[in-house]
Amino acid sequence: MSAWRVPGFRRLGAAWTFSNFGDSALILTLGIWAKDLTGSNAAAGLVFLALGLPVFLAPFAGHVADRVSRRRLVVVVDVVAAVGVLALLFVRSADQLWLIYVVTFGYGCVGYLTSAAQSGLLRDMLVDDELAGANGVLSTIDQGLRLLTPLVGAGLYTVYGGGAVAVLTSSALVIAALVMLTVCVDETPPSPSAEREHFVREVAAGARHIRTVPGLARTVVLVGIAFAATGFGNSTTFAVIDDGLELGSEFFGVLASIQGCGSVLGGLTAAWVIRRLGEHATIGxxxxxxxxxxxTGLVPSVAVVGTGSAVLGLGVVWMVVGLVTLRQRLTPARLQGRVSAATTMAFNGPQTVGIATGAALIAAVDYRILVAVMAGAVAACAVLLVLRAGRSRSLDGVPASAAVPVSADDVPADEGSARPSDLDRHRT
Known part of the structure; x- marks a missing residue:
């Protein structure tokens, strides 16, 4: 937990806690609210579609995060989001349902902006050996809050209505912004205007960087394939519960809680695993x-499926923390936002296709076949990553400044020397 010794990270972690508390309390409530206003499952589902659509704007969010002060960006975005969420106070009937969708879409955009900015802040704030621990801590906070705050949001909604949840989320975002104002970090300055390229090439710089770093490119492709396969899980999970376990759909909440416990354990242990195996093997x-x-969904046993949910939660966090740490470490500071956004597109896009494919097939194909295909595809990607881990271990020691630049404009020749030393960063 050496990252905790850096004051800036402690404060960033506190801001992360408040903003994620607001996120978790709000998102589930919006779906419930839409269902209550209309009585329509489709209306509730559109809330999550509105939340997911901003993924297609992620490259632009990454570009913005690489062109301004990331700390100020997070502060401004949190304040704007806090004000925007209060628009939900005007929702009184189904006639104002469009406000829920607009706020949800905007909130999704906020998530990509802050995620891209945070990646760069961590890269400037911490040395390489501290990144895994820091990502593990943030993941633990995130997963821990997901166990509790949806219940807080749903309870507050039931007693006082959606407006109360909006006020709670807005307050949490304001507190997060105030905490971020106190974060001290020596940020890498954006590239000078004279060194920048055409807008389209600037936005696409993250994808080009991934392509030119072999260890990162192979990993992103394999994880993208695995994400596409996991999209089947959205359709097969309820089939496992209904047809395999012969239980009601409310058992999904139990499995989600068990998975959350596994995810918390994953966040607490991810840094330890990465130190011993390296990022590539940890992802595998x-x-x-x-x-x-x-x-485990192939076995009609509550105990087996429950254990599988915990294992799934553990694996997801180890994979994510390993991948984020690898991406941060092999990416120059000035490209952090765009590379973060590019990897998000590479994973969420295929997963969306997988979700749609699974939904189309589940009515015609036995769920056990889909589960077997999904597990087999993910396992194949895992084997390829583990087999390459020994060869890739040499890349695990490559500093970001030595990664192959995508162009002279994206990464200036003095990138390594222009950044503050590790000791200077610790003193901030």
Missing amino acids: VGLALIAAGFA
């Missing part, structure tokens, strides 16, 4: 655990 092991967790 994480995918193997995800495959094993899905495969």
